[in-house]
Amino acid sequence: MPGEASIDRVARWLAEARSVVVLTGAGVSAESGLTTFRDPEEGLWSKYDPMDLATIEAFERDPELVTRWYHWRFTKARDVRPNPGHDALALLERTLCARMPDNPPPFTLITQNIDGLHQRAGSRRVVEIHGSIHRWRCTCTGYEKPLSEIRFDRFPVPSEHGGFMRPCVVWFGEMLPQEALEASFEALARCDLFFSIGTSATVYPAAGFIEVARAAGARTVEINKDPTANSPSVDVTLKGRSGAILPDLVHQMDQLARGGDARDT
Numbered sequence: 001m002p003g004e005a006s007i008d009r010v011a012r013w014l015a016e017a018r019s020v021v022v023l024t025g026a027g028v029s030a031e032s033g034l035t036t037f038r039d040p041e042e043g044l045w046s047k048y049d050p051m052d053l054a055t056i057e058a059f060e061r062d063p064e065l066v067t068r069w070y071h072w073r074f075t076k077a078r079d080v081r082p083n084p085g086h087d088a089l090a091l092l093e094r095t096l097c098a099r100m101p102d103n104p105p106p107f108t109l110i111t112q113n114i115d116g117l118h119q120r121a122g123s124r125r126v127v128e129i130h131g132s133i134h135r136w137r138c139t140c141t142g143y144e145k146p147l148s149e150i151r152f153d154r155f156p157v158p159s160e161h162g163g164f165m166r167p168c169v170v171w172f173g174e175m176l177p178q179e180a181l182e183a184s185f186e187a188l189a190r191c192d193l194f195f196s197i198g199t200s201a202t203v204y205p206a207a208g209f210i211e212v213a214r215a216a217g218a219r220t221v222e223i224n225k226d227p228t229a230n231s232p233s234v235d236v237t238l239k240g241r242s243g244a245i246l247p248d249l250v251h252q253m254d255q256l257a258r259g260g261d262a263r264d265t
Protein backbone atom coordinates (compact mmCIF):
# COMPACT_ATOMS: atom_id res chain seq x y z
CA MET A 1 0.00 0.00 0.00
CA PRO A 2 1.44 3.42 -0.92
CA GLY A 3 2.81 5.37 2.03
CA GLU A 4 2.56 2.37 4.36
CA ALA A 5 5.23 2.40 7.09
CA SER A 6 7.74 -0.46 6.89
CA ILE A 7 6.70 -2.02 10.18
CA ASP A 8 3.03 -1.90 9.15
CA ARG A 9 3.89 -3.57 5.87
CA VAL A 10 5.80 -6.36 7.60
CA ALA A 11 3.00 -6.81 10.15
CA ARG A 12 0.58 -7.21 7.23
CA TRP A 13 2.89 -9.75 5.58
CA LEU A 14 2.99 -11.67 8.86
CA ALA A 15 -0.79 -11.62 9.08
CA GLU A 16 -0.98 -13.03 5.53
CA ALA A 17 1.89 -15.53 5.77
CA ARG A 18 1.37 -19.29 5.62
CA SER A 19 4.94 -20.33 6.47
CA VAL A 20 7.46 -18.15 8.28
CA VAL A 21 11.17 -18.83 8.79
CA VAL A 22 13.20 -16.71 11.20
CA LEU A 23 17.01 -16.85 11.28
CA THR A 24 18.55 -15.36 14.42
CA GLY A 25 22.09 -14.47 15.40
CA ALA A 26 24.01 -13.10 18.35
CA GLY A 27 22.35 -9.66 18.12
CA VAL A 28 19.09 -11.14 19.41
CA SER A 29 20.82 -12.10 22.67
CA ALA A 30 22.75 -8.83 23.00
CA GLU A 31 20.00 -7.20 25.03
CA SER A 32 20.17 -10.12 27.46
CA GLY A 33 23.78 -9.17 28.12
CA LEU A 34 25.59 -11.67 25.88
CA THR A 35 28.34 -10.28 23.72
CA THR A 36 28.10 -10.57 19.93
CA PHE A 37 31.01 -11.76 17.80
CA ARG A 38 31.77 -8.93 15.40
CA ASP A 39 31.02 -5.76 17.32
CA PRO A 40 34.15 -3.67 16.53
CA GLU A 41 34.91 -2.99 20.21
CA GLU A 42 33.15 -5.53 22.40
CA GLY A 43 32.69 -8.45 19.99
CA LEU A 44 34.23 -11.78 21.03
CA TRP A 45 36.13 -12.03 17.75
CA SER A 46 37.47 -8.51 18.25
CA LYS A 47 39.12 -9.65 21.47
CA TYR A 48 39.94 -13.28 20.75
CA ASP A 49 41.15 -15.18 17.70
CA PRO A 50 38.56 -17.84 16.79
CA MET A 51 41.39 -20.08 15.55
CA ASP A 52 42.68 -20.23 19.16
CA LEU A 53 39.29 -21.12 20.64
CA ALA A 54 36.75 -22.44 18.17
CA THR A 55 38.47 -25.19 16.19
CA ILE A 56 39.24 -28.83 16.93
CA GLU A 57 42.94 -28.03 16.41
CA ALA A 58 42.75 -25.40 19.16
CA PHE A 59 41.10 -27.90 21.49
CA GLU A 60 43.75 -30.53 20.75
CA ARG A 61 46.52 -27.96 21.26
CA ASP A 62 45.18 -26.44 24.47
CA PRO A 63 42.11 -28.26 25.81
CA GLU A 64 42.28 -26.43 29.13
CA LEU A 65 42.05 -22.98 27.53
CA VAL A 66 39.23 -23.96 25.16
CA THR A 67 37.25 -25.73 27.89
CA ARG A 68 37.61 -22.79 30.27
CA TRP A 69 36.47 -20.39 27.56
CA TYR A 70 33.38 -22.42 26.70
CA HIS A 71 32.63 -23.00 30.38
CA TRP A 72 32.78 -19.22 30.87
CA ARG A 73 30.37 -18.74 27.97
CA PHE A 74 28.14 -21.47 29.36
CA THR A 75 27.91 -19.75 32.76
CA LYS A 76 27.17 -16.41 31.06
CA ALA A 77 24.35 -17.99 29.02
CA ARG A 78 22.98 -19.76 32.10
CA ASP A 79 22.98 -16.61 34.22
CA VAL A 80 21.18 -14.22 31.85
CA ARG A 81 17.51 -14.11 30.95
CA PRO A 82 15.65 -14.03 27.64
CA ASN A 83 14.79 -10.47 26.54
CA PRO A 84 11.62 -9.06 24.91
CA GLY A 85 12.93 -10.06 21.46
CA HIS A 86 13.08 -13.74 22.47
CA ASP A 87 9.67 -13.43 24.13
CA ALA A 88 8.12 -11.90 21.01
CA LEU A 89 9.43 -14.71 18.80
CA ALA A 90 7.98 -17.31 21.17
CA LEU A 91 4.65 -15.48 21.10
CA LEU A 92 4.80 -15.29 17.30
CA GLU A 93 5.25 -19.06 17.12
CA ARG A 94 2.29 -19.67 19.43
CA THR A 95 0.11 -17.24 17.48
CA LEU A 96 0.92 -18.72 14.07
CA CYS A 97 0.55 -22.29 15.29
CA ALA A 98 -2.85 -21.45 16.81
CA ARG A 99 -3.92 -19.76 13.58
CA MET A 100 -2.69 -22.64 11.38
CA PRO A 101 -2.73 -25.81 13.47
CA ASP A 102 -2.36 -28.11 10.46
CA ASN A 103 0.87 -29.61 9.14
CA PRO A 104 3.41 -28.56 8.01
CA PRO A 105 4.40 -26.20 10.81
CA PRO A 106 3.78 -22.54 9.93
CA PHE A 107 6.82 -21.30 11.86
CA THR A 108 10.45 -22.38 12.09
CA LEU A 109 13.08 -20.61 14.14
CA ILE A 110 16.61 -21.32 12.95
CA THR A 111 19.24 -19.98 15.31
CA GLN A 112 23.00 -19.66 15.10
CA ASN A 113 22.99 -19.01 18.84
CA ILE A 114 24.17 -21.70 21.20
CA ASP A 115 22.84 -20.01 24.35
CA GLY A 116 19.44 -21.73 24.65
CA LEU A 117 17.61 -18.44 25.29
CA HIS A 118 14.95 -19.01 22.63
CA GLN A 119 13.89 -22.24 24.31
CA ARG A 120 13.90 -20.57 27.72
CA ALA A 121 11.58 -17.88 26.33
CA GLY A 122 9.16 -20.63 25.26
CA SER A 123 10.03 -21.18 21.60
CA ARG A 124 9.40 -24.80 20.76
CA ARG A 125 10.46 -25.43 17.20
CA VAL A 126 14.08 -24.25 17.38
CA VAL A 127 16.69 -25.51 14.94
CA GLU A 128 20.14 -24.99 16.48
CA ILE A 129 22.41 -25.05 13.46
CA HIS A 130 25.55 -24.24 15.47
CA GLY A 131 24.69 -26.61 18.31
CA SER A 132 24.19 -25.82 21.99
CA ILE A 133 26.49 -24.87 24.81
CA HIS A 134 24.15 -26.68 27.20
CA ARG A 135 25.14 -30.08 25.81
CA TRP A 136 28.61 -31.60 26.13
CA ARG A 137 29.94 -34.84 24.69
CA CYS A 138 32.92 -37.15 25.02
CA THR A 139 35.67 -36.57 22.44
CA CYS A 140 36.25 -40.36 22.17
CA THR A 141 32.77 -41.84 21.99
CA GLY A 142 30.48 -38.91 21.25
CA TYR A 143 28.45 -39.86 24.33
CA GLU A 144 26.45 -36.86 25.57
CA LYS A 145 26.42 -36.64 29.32
CA PRO A 146 23.58 -34.78 31.05
CA LEU A 147 24.82 -31.38 32.14
CA SER A 148 23.81 -32.05 35.74
CA GLU A 149 26.33 -34.91 35.83
CA ILE A 150 29.30 -32.94 34.52
CA ARG A 151 31.59 -31.51 37.18
CA PHE A 152 33.45 -28.50 35.90
CA ASP A 153 36.08 -28.69 38.60
CA ARG A 154 38.96 -29.76 36.35
CA PHE A 155 39.90 -28.27 32.99
CA PRO A 156 39.71 -30.01 30.59
CA VAL A 157 36.91 -32.15 32.01
CA PRO A 158 37.82 -35.86 31.72
CA SER A 159 35.21 -38.29 30.42
CA GLU A 160 34.81 -41.86 31.71
CA HIS A 161 35.92 -43.19 28.33
CA GLY A 162 39.46 -41.83 28.26
CA GLY A 163 38.70 -38.60 26.43
CA PHE A 164 37.51 -35.16 27.43
CA MET A 165 34.12 -33.48 27.46
CA ARG A 166 33.65 -30.85 24.76
CA PRO A 167 30.66 -28.61 24.06
CA CYS A 168 28.23 -29.77 21.36
CA VAL A 169 28.83 -26.63 19.35
CA VAL A 170 30.00 -26.36 15.77
CA TRP A 171 33.60 -25.25 15.51
CA PHE A 172 35.13 -23.70 12.42
CA GLY A 173 35.91 -26.46 9.95
CA GLU A 174 33.32 -28.84 11.41
CA MET A 175 30.16 -30.10 9.72
CA LEU A 176 26.84 -28.63 10.79
CA PRO A 177 24.45 -31.16 12.38
CA GLN A 178 22.81 -33.00 9.47
CA GLU A 179 19.37 -33.10 11.06
CA ALA A 180 19.41 -29.34 11.70
CA LEU A 181 20.53 -28.61 8.15
CA GLU A 182 17.79 -30.79 6.69
CA ALA A 183 15.15 -29.18 8.90
CA SER A 184 16.41 -25.73 7.84
CA PHE A 185 16.32 -26.41 4.11
CA GLU A 186 12.96 -28.15 4.35
CA ALA A 187 11.44 -25.08 6.07
CA LEU A 188 13.19 -22.63 3.72
CA ALA A 189 11.90 -24.43 0.64
CA ARG A 190 8.29 -23.83 1.61
CA CYS A 191 8.45 -20.47 3.39
CA ASP A 192 6.69 -17.37 2.10
CA LEU A 193 8.19 -14.94 4.63
CA PHE A 194 11.80 -14.95 5.83
CA PHE A 195 13.38 -12.88 8.61
CA SER A 196 17.08 -12.37 9.25
CA ILE A 197 17.42 -10.95 12.77
CA GLY A 198 20.51 -9.84 14.70
CA THR A 199 23.01 -11.57 12.46
CA SER A 200 25.83 -10.03 10.42
CA ALA A 201 25.11 -12.69 7.75
CA THR A 202 28.77 -13.51 7.30
CA VAL A 203 28.95 -17.19 8.25
CA TYR A 204 27.77 -19.81 5.75
CA PRO A 205 25.60 -21.72 5.22
CA ALA A 206 23.28 -19.56 7.39
CA ALA A 207 24.30 -16.43 5.49
CA GLY A 208 22.95 -18.05 2.31
CA PHE A 209 19.55 -19.00 3.75
CA ILE A 210 18.05 -15.73 2.58
CA GLU A 211 18.82 -16.68 -1.03
CA VAL A 212 17.20 -20.09 -0.58
CA ALA A 213 14.09 -18.42 0.84
CA ARG A 214 14.03 -15.87 -1.96
CA ALA A 215 14.33 -18.64 -4.55
CA ALA A 216 11.29 -20.26 -2.92
CA GLY A 217 9.39 -17.02 -3.51
CA ALA A 218 9.50 -15.66 0.04
CA ARG A 219 9.37 -12.02 1.02
CA THR A 220 12.50 -11.09 2.98
CA VAL A 221 12.91 -8.87 6.04
CA GLU A 222 15.94 -7.88 8.06
CA ILE A 223 15.86 -6.62 11.65
CA ASN A 224 19.23 -5.32 12.76
CA LYS A 225 20.69 -2.29 14.46
CA ASP A 226 23.40 -2.00 11.78
CA PRO A 227 23.58 -2.60 8.02
CA THR A 228 24.68 -6.11 6.99
CA ALA A 229 25.58 -8.05 3.88
CA ASN A 230 21.85 -8.76 3.46
CA SER A 231 20.71 -5.15 3.72
CA PRO A 232 20.99 -4.15 0.04
CA SER A 233 18.88 -7.05 -1.18
CA VAL A 234 16.13 -7.55 1.43
CA ASP A 235 12.60 -6.38 0.67
CA VAL A 236 12.34 -4.46 3.96
CA THR A 237 14.89 -3.47 6.60
CA LEU A 238 13.66 -2.61 10.10
CA LYS A 239 16.61 -0.83 11.62
CA GLY A 240 16.95 -0.96 15.38
CA ARG A 241 17.12 -3.27 18.37
CA SER A 242 15.32 -6.59 18.01
CA GLY A 243 14.15 -6.32 21.63
CA ALA A 244 12.23 -3.17 20.72
CA ILE A 245 11.07 -3.95 17.17
CA LEU A 246 9.89 -7.54 17.59
CA PRO A 247 7.33 -6.95 20.37
CA ASP A 248 5.90 -4.05 18.39
CA LEU A 249 5.73 -6.08 15.20
CA VAL A 250 4.02 -9.06 16.80
CA HIS A 251 1.55 -6.76 18.52
CA GLN A 252 0.71 -5.08 15.22
CA MET A 253 0.28 -8.44 13.47
CA ASP A 254 -2.09 -9.52 16.23
CA GLN A 255 -4.16 -6.37 15.83
CA LEU A 256 -4.42 -6.90 12.09
CA ALA A 257 -5.41 -10.54 12.53
CA ARG A 258 -8.20 -9.40 14.86
CA GLY A 259 -9.42 -7.06 12.13
CA GLY A 260 -8.28 -3.74 13.64
CA ASP A 261 -5.93 -1.10 12.40
CA ALA A 262 -2.64 -1.67 14.20
CA ARG A 263 -2.07 2.06 14.69
CA ASP A 264 -5.42 2.54 16.45
CA THR A 265 -4.00 0.96 19.58
Ligand code: OAD
Residues within 6 Å of the ligand: 024, 025, 026, 027, 028, 030, 031, 036, 037, 038, 039, 043, 050, 054, 112, 113, 130, 170, 171, 172, 197, 198, 199, 200, 201, 202, 203, 223, 224, 225, 226, 227, 228, 240, 241, 242, 243
Ligand atom coordinates in the same frame (compact mmCIF):
# COMPACT_ATOMS: atom_id res chain seq x y z
P1 OAD B 1 27.72 -11.25 14.71
O1 OAD B 1 28.41 -10.75 15.92
O2 OAD B 1 28.55 -11.50 13.50
O3 OAD B 1 26.57 -10.25 14.29
C1 OAD B 1 25.63 -9.76 15.22
C2 OAD B 1 24.73 -8.77 14.49
O4 OAD B 1 23.73 -8.35 15.39
C3 OAD B 1 25.45 -7.52 14.00
O5 OAD B 1 25.02 -7.22 12.67
C4 OAD B 1 24.98 -6.43 14.99
O6 OAD B 1 24.91 -5.15 14.37
C5 OAD B 1 23.60 -6.93 15.32
N1 OAD B 1 23.05 -6.50 16.63
C6 OAD B 1 23.70 -6.28 17.79
N2 OAD B 1 22.85 -5.97 18.79
C7 OAD B 1 21.61 -5.99 18.23
C8 OAD B 1 20.30 -5.76 18.73
N3 OAD B 1 20.08 -5.47 20.02
N4 OAD B 1 19.26 -5.88 17.88
C9 OAD B 1 19.46 -6.18 16.57
N5 OAD B 1 20.68 -6.41 16.04
C10 OAD B 1 21.74 -6.33 16.84
O7 OAD B 1 26.92 -12.58 15.16
P2 OAD B 1 26.30 -13.72 14.23
O8 OAD B 1 25.86 -13.17 12.93
O9 OAD B 1 25.32 -14.45 15.05
O10 OAD B 1 29.67 -19.11 14.84
O11 OAD B 1 27.56 -14.63 14.00
C11 OAD B 1 27.41 -15.82 13.24
C12 OAD B 1 28.36 -16.88 13.73
O12 OAD B 1 29.70 -16.34 13.74
C13 OAD B 1 28.14 -17.32 15.15
O13 OAD B 1 27.15 -18.29 15.30
C14 OAD B 1 29.48 -17.86 15.53
C15 OAD B 1 30.36 -16.79 14.96
O14 OAD B 1 31.64 -17.17 14.61
C16 OAD B 1 30.48 -20.04 15.34
O15 OAD B 1 31.08 -19.89 16.40
C17 OAD B 1 30.56 -21.27 14.51
